[in-house]
Each structure stands twice: as C-alpha cells, then as structure tokens.
Amino acid sequence: MTDPTGQSSSWLDPYFCPAGRRRRGPALEQALYSATLGQLAEHGLGAMTMEGVAAAARTGKASLYRRWSTKEDLVLDAVGCAMPAVEDYDSSTGSLREDLLHLLSQMATFVNGPNGQIVRSLLCGAEPGHPLLEMARTRLIDPRLHRLVRLIEQAVDRGEARPGSATPTLAQVGPAIAIHRFLLFGRVTEDDVAEIVDSVVLPLLQDGPRPPHAEPPAAPPPRVDRAPVAQVH
Amino acid sequence: MTDPTGQSSSWLDPYFCPAGRRRRGPALEQALYSATLGQLAEHGLGAMTMEGVAAAARTGKASLYRRWSTKEDLVLDAVGCAMPAVEDYDSSTGSLREDLLHLLSQMATFVNGPNGQIVRSLLCGAEPGHPLLEMARTRLIDPRLHRLVRLIEQAVDRGEARPGSATPTLAQVGPAIAIHRFLLFGRVTEDDVAEIVDSVVLPLLQDGPRPPHAEPPAAPPPRVDRAPVAQVH
DNA sequence: ACCGTAGGAGACGCAAGCGTTTCTTATGTG
DNA sequence: CACATAAGAAACGCTTGCGTCTCCTACGGT
Numbered sequence: 001m002t003d004p005t006g007q008s009s010s011w012l013d014p015y016f017c018p019a020g021r022r023r024r025g026p027a028l029e030q031a032l033y034s035a036t037l038g039q040l041a042e043h044g045l046g047a048m049t050m051e052g053v054a055a056a057a058r059t060g061k062a063s064l065y066r067r068w069s070t071k072e073d074l075v076l077d078a079v080g081c082a083m084p085a086v087e088d089y090d091s092s093t094g095s096l097r098e099d100l101l102h103l104l105s106q107m108a109t110f111v112n113g114p115n116g117q118i119v120r121s122l123l124c125g126a127e128p129g130h131p132l133l134e135m136a137r138t139r140l141i142d143p144r145l146h147r148l149v150r151l152i153e154q155a156v157d158r159g160e161a162r163p164g165s166a167t168p169t170l171a172q173v174g175p176a177i178a179i180h181r182f183l184l185f186g187r188v189t190e191d192d193v194a195e196i197v198d199s200v201v202l203p204l205l206q207d208g209p210r211p212p213h214a215e216p217p218a219a220p221p222p223r224v225d226r227a228p229v230a231q232v233h
Numbered sequence: 234m235t236d237p238t239g240q241s242s243s244w245l246d247p248y249f250c251p252a253g254r255r256r257r258g259p260a261l262e263q264a265l266y267s268a269t270l271g272q273l274a275e276h277g278l279g280a281m282t283m284e285g286v287a288a289a290a291r292t293g294k295a296s297l298y299r300r301w302s303t304k305e306d307l308v309l310d311a312v313g314c315a316m317p318a319v320e321d322y323d324s325s326t327g328s329l330r331e332d333l334l335h336l337l338s339q340m341a342t343f344v345n346g347p348n349g350q351i352v353r354s355l356l357c358g359a360e361p362g363h364p365l366l367e368m369a370r371t372r373l374i375d376p377r378l379h380r381l382v383r384l385i386e387q388a389v390d391r392g393e394a395r396p397g398s399a400t401p402t403l404a405q406v407g408p409a410i411a412i413h414r415f416l417l418f419g420r421v422t423e424d425d426v427a428e429i430v431d432s433v434v435l436p437l438l439q440d441g442p443r444p445p446h447a448e449p450p451a452a453p454p455p456r457v458d459r460a461p462v463a464q465v466h
Numbered sequence: 467a468c469c470g471t472a473g474g475a476g477a478c479g480c481a482a483g484c485g486t487t488t489c490t491t492a493t494g495t496g
Numbered sequence: 497c498a499c500a501t502a503a504g505a506a507a508c509g510c511t512t513g514c515g516t517c518t519c520c521t522a523c524g525g526t
Contacts, residue, residue: 022473022522044358047279051513060474065515117360124357125277127350128419137417169432176413177406184370186361199402204433207440255492255503284483293504298485 023059031057032064036078041117045075045125045132076131079122082115083139086147096155096205100197103148104174108188116182123183145171152205161205174201256292264290265297269311274350278308278358278365309364312355315348316372319380329388329438333430336381337407341421349415356416378404385438394438407434 023031035057039048050071054061068074087106093099111119119136126133148171155161177196182188256264268290272281283304287294301307320339326332344352352369359366381404388394410429415421 024472024523028473044277044279046277046358049513050515058474060476061515062475062517063473066472069515120357120360123416124353125279127353128417133417141417167432169428172413173406173410173433177409179413179416180405180409183356183412184361184366184374195402199400200406200437203440204437207436257493257502261503282483283485291504293506294485295487295505296503299502302485 028057028059028063029067032059032067032074033078033081036074037082037115037118040075040078040121041114045121048075050074072131076135079118079132079135080139082118083135084110086143089147090150092151092154094158096151096158096160097197097202099151099155100148100174100201101193103144103151104178104188104193104196105190107144107175107178108182108190108193111179111182112187116187120183123179141175144175148174155205162207165205170204173204261290261292261296262300265292265300265307266311266314269307270315270348270351273308273311273354274347278354281308283307305364309368312351312365312368313372315351316368317343319376322380323383325384325387327391329384329391329393330430330435332384332388333381333407333434334426336377336384337411337421337426337429338423340377340408340411341415341423341426344412344415345420349420353416356412374408377408381407388438395440398438403437406437 032053035053036048038056039052042048043052048071050061050064053074054064064074068077093102110116119140122132122136145168149166149168152161152166152171156163156166174196177200178188178192181192265286268286269281271289272285275281276285281304283294283297286307287297297307301310326335343349352373355365355369378401382399382401385394385399385404389396389399407429410433411421411425414425
C-alpha cells in the first residue's frame with residue numbers, strides 16, 4: 001500500500017497526482033483527508049505524524065498547517081468525513097430478521113474495510129470524553145442504535161417481537177457483540193452476523209419474558225444487593 | 234499521578250525508592266513493570282517511550298535495555314504480569330444469577346481500575362494477530378469465557394438454564410456488552426452489570442427457544458441467503 | 467497571455483527519543 | 497570487611513518529528 005517513504009502507490013490511490021502536477025482547494029483537501037485516515041489506521045492516533053500525512057499525500061507540511069494548526073483538528077475533520085450516515089433511515093423490509101441482518105451487515109462491511117482500523121483507533125486510542133470518541137459515538141453508534149430501536153418497535157407492532165423489547169439496552173446487544181468480535185478477530189464474517197442474529201438477538205427479542213419452565217427452579221430473585229460490584233478506583 | 238518529568242509521586246508509588254537508595258533484581262523489575270504499565274495506560278502503545286518508562290521508574294535507560302532489548306519485549310512481559318488469573322475456577326454460588334453478577338463484577342472492577350486503560354490499549358492499539366492482542370485473548374478473555382460456559386452448564390444441570398444454552402456464543406454476550414460499555418463510557422457501573430445480567434443474559438439463558446407466541450408471525454425462515462454480507466476488503 | 471494565489475519542495479533550528487557508552491557508587495554476598 | 501556486581505546518572509551521536517519559513521512555479525480566473 002505504501003512505500004518506505006509513506007507515499008501512496010500511484011496505481012491505487014484515487015487521489016494520485018503525477019509529479020509536477022498540483023492539486024488545489026477541495027481536491028487537495030480530500031487527498032489530505034485520505035492520507036490522514038490512512039496514517040491513522042496504520043500507526044494509530046498516538047504514533048501518527050504530520051510529516052507522515054504530508055508525505056502520504058505527496059504534499060508539503062505547509063499545505064497541512066495552512067488548514068489545520070494541530071493534529072487533533074486535522075484528525076477530527078478527517079474522521080468526520082469518514083463517518084457514513086445511517087442509510088435508509090426509515091425503511092424496513094417487513095421482517096425483523098432481515099432488518100437485523102441488513103443493519104449488522106452494513107456495520108460488518110464498514111468495519112471489515114479500511115475504516116475498521118480507524119474505528120479501532122478511535123475506540124481505544126482515545127480515552128472517554130475525548131472529542132474523537134464522542135464523535136464516533138454520536139455519528140456512528142448512536143444513530144444506528146436509534147435506528148435499531150425503531151426497527152424493533154415496528155417488529156413489535158407486527159407481532160414479531162415481544163412487547164417491551166424495543167429498548168436501547170436490547171438494541172445494543174447485536175452491535176456490541178459484532179464490535180467485540182471485530183476487536184478480537186479483526187473482522188466480522190457473514191457467519192458471525194447470522195449467528196449473532198439467530199442465536200442471540202432474535203431469541204432475546206422474540207421469546208417471552210421468563211415463561212415458567214417445567215419445574216420453575218425457585219424463580220431467581222428479581223433483585224439482590226450484592227456489595228462488591230463495579231467500583232471506580 | 235506523575236510530575237512533568239514522568240516521575241512517580243513518592244507518597245503514592247508502592248515501588249518508590251528515596252533518592253540515593255538503589256533497588257536491585259526483582260524489586261527493580263517490579264518497579265519497571267509498574268512504570269511500563271503506567272506509561273502504556275497514559276500514552277498508549279504507539280506513543281509510549283523507553284525514556285518515559287525509565288524516568289517514571291526513576292532509573293536509567295541502561296537498566297531497561299539490560300533486561301529487554303525492545304519496547305515490544307518490555308510491554309509483553311509487563312502486560313503478562315498484569316493479567317489476573319481466573320479466580321475460583323471451579324466454585325459456584327449455586328445461583329446462576331449470582332455467578333453471573335460475580336464474574337461480571339470482577340471484570341468491571343478490573344476494567345474500572347488503572348488496568349482499564351491498558352485493556353483499551355491492547356484491544357485497540359494492536360491489530361489482529363499482534364502478540365499483545367493474542368495474550369489478552371488467551372489470558373484474559375478465553376479463560377473467563379470458558380469459566381462462564383462451565384457455570385452455565387452447572388446451571389443447566391440445576392434446571393436454572395435452558396438445555397443447550399451453555400455455548401461460547403451465548404457466554405460471550407455478557408462480557409461483550411460490558412466491554413462495549415467500557416469502551417464507550419470509560420467504566421462499567423454496578424447498575425450496568427445488573428442490567429446486563431437481568432435484562433439480557435438471564436432472559437437469553439432461561440427462556441425457551443421460540444415458544445410459540447399467541448399468533449406465530451409466520452416463523453422467520455431459519456436461514457436466508459442474503460448476498461451483501463460482511464466481505465473482507 | 468497575464469498575474470495573484472496557493473501548492474510542492476525542502477531547509478531551518480529546536481526538541482525528544484533512540485540505543486550505547488562511561489563513570490561513580492550503593493548493595494549484599496562471602 | 498572486601499569485593500564483584502549491577503544500579504543511577506548523564507553524555508554520546510544519531511534519527512525523527514516539530515512548526516516556521518523561503519523559494520519557485522503550476523494553476524485558474526480575468
């Protein structure tokens with residue numbers, strides 16, 4: 001993908017510009033965003049450098065500093081451009097299972113591509129409260145969570161999901177498992193998506209809440225005041 | 234926690250050594266591990282430096298390089314020391330809910346403490362296949378997953394969980410959601426743990442698989458061959 | 467065709483980290 | 497107590513990145 005100097009290979013880079021030629025304005029800007037995202041994915045937030053970005057974009061540092069005075073500003077803008085909006089915000093296939101597969105597949109495709117490493121960098125390279133993490137949350141996570149809740153609501157109306165199951169907590173389950181697998185294994189496969197939907201999410205949304213079993217084993221207490229839980233240090 | 238030079242505050246550092254005194258052998262080694270973990274948590278894998286570690290441990294770089302020739306070796310050893318073994322591997326409280334709360338609370342406590350930032354660094358600072366990520370998986374994640382499966386098996390035997398629910402896929406759900414919340418919000422609270430157990434994991438493990446509802450909505454097809462799912466680019 | 471703007475290229479001095487080396491001296495073992 | 501060992505401290509030359517600056521020229525509008 002990149003040669004030792006960090007420059008993009010000409011035959012693959014959509015923003016490639018032959019030597020001697022010059023990009024200006026928006027074209028250059030897009031190339032800089034692209035280079036920034038590449039460096040972010042390759043080196044992580046902490047180790048990426050302005051020089052690396054300039055070299056990858058085949059431009060000088062001056063063009064960078066003319067637009068953004070700090071690495072934070074640059075990364076914030078570049079990442080903002082890479083965040084895809086929720087597609088088909090109000091559409092539904094009419095089948096809960098189809099809707100879930102569709103949405104999780106979109107996530108998987110996004111995360112399996114070059115942007116996956118960027119998501120990784122954002123989730124982990126930035127401590128809580130960092131603007132980059134906030135951006136990932138408000139632009140990537142929250143809209144999809146909201147959309148999922150709506151899809152579940154519609155499924156409830158159709159009788160496909162148990163009443164009361166359209167909560168953020170339950171909607172979060174599928175994405176959380178998908179992200180978990182991505183972080184551990186580097187990708188989310190087609191089989192992963194199907195398994196998450198069929199083995200976890202659908203049972204959770206469809207099955208009634210605690211239907212009494214053959215022999216109800218002294219139905220576990222609804223609440224217990226255990227002490228040693230989750231203290232922040 | 235640290236002053237501008239990265240040195241540990243004397244009144245808090247368990248490995249503090251007054252100026253003029255010298256630590257040797259294992260004592261020094263522990264201090265170096267501690268300093269390494271601190272730097273790792275503070276700056277991330279990419280941006281931490283050997284000089285920073287030496288300064289934080291109040292020693293010279295020579296003592297570092299005498300033991301580890303690269304940053305990778307150092308971090309690998311230091312992180313290995315920080316990975317807690319699974320406690321009470323074979324014990325069970327006799328209640329599935331109690332067992333789940335207990336195990337997730339242990340995870341939450343670990344992750345809420347100073348080691349949380351290290352988990353973050355490992356999950357995200359290292360791409361798939363990196364030895365550090367492998368170590369996190371084999372030492373932190375997998376043992377707990379295995380233990381969870383055993384706990385669920387015991388619950389199945391007691392009639393507390395649905396037969397067939399003791400699978401790695403289902404066992405993964407609780408930890409995945411906990412880690413997800415940790416990554417997004419920086420901590421996992423007592424309420425989070427209780428909510429995960431009571432709203433997600435227990436229903437999933439206890440409710441029967443698709444008990445026919447009032448009007449079974451044309452039971453969703455068990456398998457569908459959707460095309461555009463999760464391609465690796 | 468002209469010309470003001472801004473892009474590319476790279477040099478600048480500075481700071482930080484690298485990995486090595488040297489020198490002094492605290493340490494704990496025999 | 498004497499001594500071999502290894503710790504602390506700091507300097508070494510080197511590399512990389514910083515942010516600024518300058519020079520020259522390609523670009524695109526008039």
